[in-house]
Amino acid sequence: MKKPHIPVRFVPIGATILVFLLAYAIGIANFRNFGSLRVFLNLLHDNAYLGVASIGAMVVILSGGIDLSVGSVIAFTGMLIAKMIDCGVNACWAILLAIVLGSLFGMLQGVLISTFELPPFLVTLGGMFFARGCSYVVNEQAMGILNNPVFNFIENKLEIPVGSRGLTLEFIDILYLVLLIIAIVFTQRTHAGRCIYAVGENEQAATLMGIPVRRTKIMVYTIAGFCSAVAGIVFTIYLKSGNPLSCVGLEMDAIAATVIGGTLLTGGVGYMIGSFFGVLVLGLIQVLIMFQGNINSWWTRIIVGALVLVFIFMQNLITKISKKSKG
Amino acid sequence: MEILTTTGIEKQFRGVKALKGVDFAVEAGEVHALMGENGAGKSTLIKIITGVYEPTAGKVVLNGEECRFRSPLDAERAGISTVYQEVNLLPDLSVAENVCIGREPRNRLGLIDKKAMRERARKALARLDIDIDVSESLSSYSIAVQQLVAIARALDVDCKLLILDEPTSSLDENEVNELFTVMKKLRDEGMAIIFITHFLDQVYAVSDRITILRDGQKVGTYKTAELSRVEMVAKMLGKSLAENAPQAAAKRETAEGGEIVLDVTDLGRRGMVHPVSFQVRKGEQVGFAGLLGAGRSEVAQLLFGVESRDSGQLKMHDKPLSSLFWSPRKAVKAKLALIAEDRKVTGIIPDLTVRENIMLALQASKGIWKTLSPKEQQDLTDKYIQLLGIKTPDGEQQVKNLSGGNQQKVLIARWLATQPDLMILDEPTRGIDVGAKAEIEALTKELCEKGMAVIFISSELEEVVRDCDRVVVLRDRRKIGELSGENVSLPNIMKMIAE
Structure with a gap:
C-alpha cells in the first residue's frame, strides 16, 4: 500500500505553524524591532492566561465536548483571591482554595455530563452563568491586590533572566510553558490521555474496546476546571486585581485558539502543541494591529473570525479526503 | 474440548422474551456458524456471551467456570473478543494504538512505551500474516485491513474465543477469502471462533458446525458437512419442505401481455x-x-x-x-x-x-x-x-x-x-x-x-x-x-x- 510522505493528520498542525510563521514574517518585514526577543516575550506574557485556559478547552474538545464556563471561572477565581486577601487570608491559601474549587466545579460538570448524559453545551452554559453570578456575589466591584507579600515575591523573585538586556521570563510564562509540556506528555504518552482521544473519536467504539468512558469524561472536565482556575490565577497575577466583569467570552477565544491549532471540534483529532501556536497566532494578530497603529483594534476579531472559518473549512476538506482514501 | 457452553439462557426485554432457554456450545479449534433470521436471537445471545447484557436466567460457562460478565471489558479479560460488523475501532489513531489501547506497554516512568507498543502490534498482525506500517493512522487502510486489525487486537489479549459478527458484509470477494484464510489459521491453532453471517456460501466455505436459532430458541446444532442447504434454509425459516405449503391461490390471468x-x-x-x-x-x-x-x-x-x-x-x-x-x-x-x-x-x-x-x-x-x-x-x-x-x-x-x-x-x-x-x-x-x-x-x-x-x-x-x-x-x-x-x-x- 502506498502512503503519502506527510500523513494527513499532520496537515492542520502544519498549517497552524505556517500561519504563525507567516504572521511573524509580515511583522518583521514591516516593523522595526518586531523580531526582537522583547516582542516575543511580551506576546507570551500577555497571552499566558489564555494559553492555560486553552489547554483545558483543548482537552475538553478532544473528548468531543465543550466547556463554556472558562471565562466565568477565571473571573470568579480572581474575585475569590482578591476578596480573601482583602480579608487578611494568606495569598497561598487563597490560591490553593481557588484551584480546589475550580477543579471541583469542573468535576461536578463532568459528573452531570457523563452520569446523567446531559449535553455538555447546556451543562457548561449553566456553569457559565453560575460562576459569573458567584463572582458578583463575592464583590460587585473590581478589587485590587496591593502590596501583598506573596504576589510581590512571585513578581520579583520568580523569574528567569533571558538574553542580555535584562529581559525575563516571568512566573506566569514559566507556569504556562510547564503546564503545556505536562499537557503534551499527558495527551500523547499516558493511558488516560489516549483514552480522551478514543472517547472523542467514537464513544461507542471506545466502550466496546473496554475504555472507561465515564471516568474519562469526568476527568476531562475536572482538568478543564483546574485549567480555568489556574488561568484565573495567572490572570490575577497579570493584572494584580480581580474583576467580576473580566474575561467575558474568553471561552470563545480558547475555542478559537484550539480550532486554529488544528483540533477537530468533533473530537478525537489534534495535538496539544497546536493550541500553543493557536494562542500565539491570536496574540500575534493583535500585536500586528497594534504595531500598525492606525487600524481600529476590533479588526483583530474580524481576522480571528476569518481564520477560524478558514481552518474549519480546511479540516472539513481533510476529513473528506481521508474518508475517500479509506473507501 | 468445549470452551464455552451456555445452558438455558433466557433474556426478557420489557415483557418480550428474546431468548427462551438456549443451550449452546463452542469447541476449541472450530469455526462455529450461528445462523438465524432477523429476530431469531443471534445478537442477543452474542451480547450475553460478551457481557453487554445480563441473562434473565441460565448460565454461561467458560473453561469449566461459570462466569457473569458485567461489561465487554470483563469478557475480554476472560478471553472472549468480538469483532463487529461495523469496524469498531478508532480510525484517527495509529494502527498500533488501535491494537493496544487500554493495555499499552509502559516504561519506567509510567508513560506509554511507543516502541514496545508498535512491536506488539506488529507481532499480533504477523500472526495474521499482515505486514503494514503500524504507526500510520488506521483510516489510511482499507476496511478489510481494519477488520484484520480488529482481529489482531483480539489476539493481543490472548483470546480463546473469537466472535466475528458479520465481519464480511463490507468486504469484497478477495478480502473475504483473505479473512477466511486467517480464520482457518487461527482455528488450526486451537482457537474457537463463532461466525455470524447472512451469506450461506460463506457458512459452507468456512464453518465446521452450524447452530440455528429461530424465535429465540435453538433449532439444533449440526455438522456443516451433514446439513444440506435446503435443510438449513428450511430450519431457519421454520418450514419443512414436505409441509403442505400454501400454494398461490388461483393466480390471476397475469398481465402477461400487459404493458x-x-x-x-x-x-x-x-x-x-x-x-x-x-x-x-x-x-x-x-x-x-x-x-x-x-x-x-x-x-x-x-x-x-x-x-x-x-x-x-x-x-x-x-x-x-x-x-x-x-x-x-x-x-x-x-x-x-x-x-x-x-x-x-x-x-x-x-x-x-x-x-x-x-x-x-x-x-x-x-x-x-x-x-x-x-x-x-x-x-x-x-x-x-x-x-x-x-x-x-x-x-x-x-x-x-x-x-x-x-x-x-x-x-x-x-x-x-x-x-x-x-x-x-x-x-x-x-x-x-x-x-x-x-x-x-x-x-x-x-x-x-x-x-x-x-x-x-x-x-x-x-x-x-x-x-x-x-x-x-x-x-x-x-x-x-x-x-x-x-x-x-x-x-x-x-x-x-x-x-
Whole structure:
C-alpha cells in the first residue's frame, strides 16, 4: 500500500505553524524591532492566561465536548483571591482554595455530563452563568491586590533572566510553558490521555474496546476546571486585581485558539502543541494591529473570525479526503 | 474440548422474551456458524456471551467456570473478543494504538512505551500474516485491513474465543477469502471462533458446525458437512419442505401481455447490490424474496434513488430515466412511490395529523408554492380514509394514536395521493397484527386490479407466495432467479435460495 510522505493528520498542525510563521514574517518585514526577543516575550506574557485556559478547552474538545464556563471561572477565581486577601487570608491559601474549587466545579460538570448524559453545551452554559453570578456575589466591584507579600515575591523573585538586556521570563510564562509540556506528555504518552482521544473519536467504539468512558469524561472536565482556575490565577497575577466583569467570552477565544491549532471540534483529532501556536497566532494578530497603529483594534476579531472559518473549512476538506482514501 | 457452553439462557426485554432457554456450545479449534433470521436471537445471545447484557436466567460457562460478565471489558479479560460488523475501532489513531489501547506497554516512568507498543502490534498482525506500517493512522487502510486489525487486537489479549459478527458484509470477494484464510489459521491453532453471517456460501466455505436459532430458541446444532442447504434454509425459516405449503391461490390471468411499466436492466451499486434486471407490468404484483441481507431493500433504495446507482438503466413506460442525479424527488415525478421499511423511522411523522401525513408527498411533489386548499385536503383525506378503511375518528387525529396497521395505511394513502404508476412496498406488514396484515394484502391486490404495478418486499415468504404474480429471488445481493405463475411456491423459492 502506498502512503503519502506527510500523513494527513499532520496537515492542520502544519498549517497552524505556517500561519504563525507567516504572521511573524509580515511583522518583521514591516516593523522595526518586531523580531526582537522583547516582542516575543511580551506576546507570551500577555497571552499566558489564555494559553492555560486553552489547554483545558483543548482537552475538553478532544473528548468531543465543550466547556463554556472558562471565562466565568477565571473571573470568579480572581474575585475569590482578591476578596480573601482583602480579608487578611494568606495569598497561598487563597490560591490553593481557588484551584480546589475550580477543579471541583469542573468535576461536578463532568459528573452531570457523563452520569446523567446531559449535553455538555447546556451543562457548561449553566456553569457559565453560575460562576459569573458567584463572582458578583463575592464583590460587585473590581478589587485590587496591593502590596501583598506573596504576589510581590512571585513578581520579583520568580523569574528567569533571558538574553542580555535584562529581559525575563516571568512566573506566569514559566507556569504556562510547564503546564503545556505536562499537557503534551499527558495527551500523547499516558493511558488516560489516549483514552480522551478514543472517547472523542467514537464513544461507542471506545466502550466496546473496554475504555472507561465515564471516568474519562469526568476527568476531562475536572482538568478543564483546574485549567480555568489556574488561568484565573495567572490572570490575577497579570493584572494584580480581580474583576467580576473580566474575561467575558474568553471561552470563545480558547475555542478559537484550539480550532486554529488544528483540533477537530468533533473530537478525537489534534495535538496539544497546536493550541500553543493557536494562542500565539491570536496574540500575534493583535500585536500586528497594534504595531500598525492606525487600524481600529476590533479588526483583530474580524481576522480571528476569518481564520477560524478558514481552518474549519480546511479540516472539513481533510476529513473528506481521508474518508475517500479509506473507501 | 468445549470452551464455552451456555445452558438455558433466557433474556426478557420489557415483557418480550428474546431468548427462551438456549443451550449452546463452542469447541476449541472450530469455526462455529450461528445462523438465524432477523429476530431469531443471534445478537442477543452474542451480547450475553460478551457481557453487554445480563441473562434473565441460565448460565454461561467458560473453561469449566461459570462466569457473569458485567461489561465487554470483563469478557475480554476472560478471553472472549468480538469483532463487529461495523469496524469498531478508532480510525484517527495509529494502527498500533488501535491494537493496544487500554493495555499499552509502559516504561519506567509510567508513560506509554511507543516502541514496545508498535512491536506488539506488529507481532499480533504477523500472526495474521499482515505486514503494514503500524504507526500510520488506521483510516489510511482499507476496511478489510481494519477488520484484520480488529482481529489482531483480539489476539493481543490472548483470546480463546473469537466472535466475528458479520465481519464480511463490507468486504469484497478477495478480502473475504483473505479473512477466511486467517480464520482457518487461527482455528488450526486451537482457537474457537463463532461466525455470524447472512451469506450461506460463506457458512459452507468456512464453518465446521452450524447452530440455528429461530424465535429465540435453538433449532439444533449440526455438522456443516451433514446439513444440506435446503435443510438449513428450511430450519431457519421454520418450514419443512414436505409441509403442505400454501400454494398461490388461483393466480390471476397475469398481465402477461400487459404493458411494461418499469424495465430495469443491470441496476446495481458496488458493495451494495450486484446488477439486477427485471420488469414489472401494469397490474402486476412482483415480489422480492430472499433471506435477510439478500439485498431486497437495497434494490428498492436504488430504484427510488435513496442511494445512487453506479450501473444500470431504468425505463418507465419505455422512456429511459436519466441516471444522472437520480433522486427520490425525481422518482416521485416519474410516478414511483416507495413505502420504506420501518415506518417509524422513515415513514410516518407521529406528531402530525392523519391529514397532514397523507398530504406530505403530494405537497412535496407540487413544490412549496402551490398550496392545496383546506377543502381539497379535507376531501382527499376523507377519500383515502374511506378507501383504505383507516380506523380513525377523523383526519385531525395525530398519527401516533393509531395502531400499527392503520399507520401503515396512512403511509400507503400518502403515496396513493400522488397517483403513482408503480408502488414499492418494503416490509409493509412487519409489526402489525394479523387482521391488519390481511387488509394490507387485500389492498395491494385491489390496487393491482385497478392497474397499478406493485413491488412487494417481505421477509414472510408465505405472503410473497400468496400475493405475488411473479417473484424475484435474491441471495447474497444477487438476483438468482425468477418464478412466475404456477411456479410461485414456498418449496420452489426455498430451493432456489438454498442452491
